[in-house]
Amino acid sequence: MTRQGNSPTLGELLEPFAHRCEQDLGRWLIEPGVPGTLAEAMRYCTLGGGKRLRPALVHMAAEACGRTGSNLTARAAAAIEMVHCCSLVHDDLPAMDDDTLRRGRPTAHVKFGQAMAILVGDALLTRAFGLLAKADDRRSGRLTCELARAAGAAGMVAGQVADMDLCQLPEGLEGIRFIHLRKTAAMLRAAARMGAICADADDKTVDALGDYAEAIGLAFQLFDDLLDVTGAAETIGKTPGKDAGADKRTAAAQLSLDGARKLGNELTDRAIASLESLGEKADTLICLTRLPALRTH
Amino acid sequence: MTRQGNSPTLGELLEPFAHRCEQDLGRWLIEPGVPGTLAEAMRYCTLGGGKRLRPALVHMAAEACGRTGSNLTARAAAAIEMVHCCSLVHDDLPAMDDDTLRRGRPTAHVKFGQAMAILVGDALLTRAFGLLAKADDRRSGRLTCELARAAGAAGMVAGQVADMDLCQLPEGLEGIRFIHLRKTAAMLRAAARMGAICADADDKTVDALGDYAEAIGLAFQLFDDLLDVTGAAETIGKTPGKDAGADKRTAAAQLSLDGARKLGNELTDRAIASLESLGEKADTLICLTRLPALRTH
Numbered sequence: 001m002t003r004q005g006n007s008p009t010l011g012e013l014l015e016p017f018a019h020r021c022e023q024d025l026g027r028w029l030i031e032p033g034v035p036g037t038l039a040e041a042m043r044y045c046t047l048g049g050g051k052r053l054r055p056a057l058v059h060m061a062a063e064a065c066g067r068t069g070s071n072l073t074a075r076a077a078a079a080i081e082m083v084h085c086c087s088l089v090h091d092d093l094p095a096m097d098d099d100t101l102r103r104g105r106p107t108a109h110v111k112f113g114q115a116m117a118i119l120v121g122d123a124l125l126t127r128a129f130g131l132l133a134k135a136d137d138r139r140s141g142r143l144t145c146e147l148a149r150a151a152g153a154a155g156m157v158a159g160q161v162a163d164m165d166l167c168q169l170p171e172g173l174e175g176i177r178f179i180h181l182r183k184t185a186a187m188l189r190a191a192a193r194m195g196a197i198c199a200d201a202d203d204k205t206v207d208a209l210g211d212y213a214e215a216i217g218l219a220f221q222l223f224d225d226l227l228d229v230t231g232a233a234e235t236i237g238k239t240p241g242k243d244a245g246a247d248k249r250t251a252a253a254q255l256s257l258d259g260a261r262k263l264g265n266e267l268t269d270r271a272i273a274s275l276e277s278l279g280e281k282a283d284t285l286i287c288l289t290r291l292p293a294l295r296t297h
Numbered sequence: 298m299t300r301q302g303n304s305p306t307l308g309e310l311l312e313p314f315a316h317r318c319e320q321d322l323g324r325w326l327i328e329p330g331v332p333g334t335l336a337e338a339m340r341y342c343t344l345g346g347g348k349r350l351r352p353a354l355v356h357m358a359a360e361a362c363g364r365t366g367s368n369l370t371a372r373a374a375a376a377i378e379m380v381h382c383c384s385l386v387h388d389d390l391p392a393m394d395d396d397t398l399r400r401g402r403p404t405a406h407v408k409f410g411q412a413m414a415i416l417v418g419d420a421l422l423t424r425a426f427g428l429l430a431k432a433d434d435r436r437s438g439r440l441t442c443e444l445a446r447a448a449g450a451a452g453m454v455a456g457q458v459a460d461m462d463l464c465q466l467p468e469g470l471e472g473i474r475f476i477h478l479r480k481t482a483a484m485l486r487a488a489a490r491m492g493a494i495c496a497d498a499d500d501k502t503v504d505a506l507g508d509y510a511e512a513i514g515l516a517f518q519l520f521d522d523l524l525d526v527t528g529a530a531e532t533i534g535k536t537p538g539k540d541a542g543a544d545k546r547t548a549a550a551q552l553s554l555d556g557a558r559k560l561g562n563e564l565t566d567r568a569i570a571s572l573e574s575l576g577e578k579a580d581t582l583i584c585l586t587r588l589p590a591l592r593t594h
Contacts, residue, residue, distance in 0.1 A: 035465075038463070119457055119461075133438045140441075
């Protein structure tokens with residue numbers, strides 16, 4: 001990854017939100033009455049690392065709508081990160097992607113066994129919805145609908161079903177888009193929409209922020225696919241070349257580097273265009289699309 | 298299982314509610330946009346069988362509070378059954394209880410593979426919370442809190458963690474009670490409380506119905522343990538003797554038949570006492586405690 005001029009890295013841009021999210025997760029993750037070993041495994045799978053892109057998008061979208069730091073926004077951010085962590089733990093299982101390394105550490109099933117890994121995922125998913133409901137806010141129901149739709153059988157789960165070759169897909173790049181839209185972009189879209197909903201934005205603004213996040217989600221996944229071919233383990237925190245080696249559908253298998261760069265730039269341009277009506281308040285979100293990580297390779 | 302006088306069987310008592318729940322699940326289970334193979338697996342794991350005890354308790358508790366058949370009650374009933382079905386699918390996995398037969402049919406991972414079984418569970422859990430939120434009702438948040446608490450890391454997931462020997466437990470019967478309270482009784486308690494909440498019952502009545510259901514949950518699990526030792530596959534729909542053979546903690550290992558019968562009767566007496574303030578409206582719930590299935594063996 002190369003720096004361009006004075007642009008921050010992705011990590012630098014997300015750091016304040018990641019810090020906030022880490023604190024909130026630490027506060028809300030474990031209810032009273034959770035057995036110690038389960039609590040330890042839940043903490044292992046949730047705290048101590050990760051870009052926190054989804055919670056950052058919740059906070060950034062709320063800020064772009066003129067409201068910062070509310071309790072509801074923090075809950076929405078923590079909830080979507082819990083659901084994301086559930087998906088990582090379950091996707092890493094031997095029956096799925098069979099990964100042994102995640103964020104530079106042993107995956108949950110390597111560390112705690114498969115049974116605990118399955119149960120930790122279920123616990124995180126359940127906790128996320130409990131946390132949203134416990135906010136006891138008029139917007140909780142709408143936030144829950146957004147999260148459930150993005151995470152569920154028509155969203156992230158469908159993306160993993162497709163990625164595991166468990167359903168029919170269009171050929172070529174369309175098939176890859178089908179997976180990326182559901183597996184990655186749906187949750188980023190939900191994150192941005194949830195932030196806007198927390199800020200009481202109007203429907204048009206909620207939609208615009210969702211469109212923005214979907215486009216950067218597709219760009220991000222494109223980058224991730226390509227980095228997986230060219231990158232090193234210390235950069236991406238997992239075994240490089242694994243996806244291609246496993247002969248999975250990736251953009252790298254369908255596009256030249258030039259073709260991928262062109263598509264990435266189209267997606268980021270579309271993301272920026274979605275933010276037009278928000279003016280200067282969207283500067284952080286625009287900055288996110290201009291990151292080297294999203295525009296080069 | 299022997300009939301006593303004119304008592305209905307458990308199946309006969311639950312049948313009208315099971316029928317209603319089956320219809321509601323068929324209507325609400327699959328959102329638009331779910332891949333066909335995933336939808337098929339979700340239907341396989343949810344429709345076509347099961348006692349539907351949890352949804353029946355939601356409806357019966359609402360009836361006992363004087364309100365029947367509302368849309369919210371039906372959603373609550375369907376949601377808790379989806380969460381229950383998720384737990385069955387995940388508990389059956391090779392890394393957990395490694396069961397190949399459920400309700401007389403191949404378990405989900407035998408039929409669709411482990412990856413799909415893990416994903417179906419996640420989809421069902423997510424759909425349950427989405428369904429409650431979509432009711433867009435002032436009581437949705439409270440219902441979600443009840444369901445999340447009962448299903449999550451301090452409830453049903455904790456029960457399975459304990460049952461899998463993944464956390465420390467008290468010795469002997471206390472350890473069994475720890476498991477039964479979380480793995481079975483917590484969800485029955487939540488079902489009855491959710492029914493009462495749907496019917497706008499006061500807090501005292503919500504608590505009373507929850508206490509009733511917890512007691513019959515403990516009695517039911519006691520019966521299930523004992524039947525597992527003495528029963529036949531056609532009665533219980535799974536391989537008999539499996540739990541004892543796997544050397545799992547069961548009441549059968551700790552209690553004589555007489556001791557188990559005495560404990561079962563104490564639990565059902567306690568359940569009936571919890572219903573005192575409800576008068577005749579609780580007749581169906583009292584009938585449930587008097588079933589041979591709960592009082593004999």
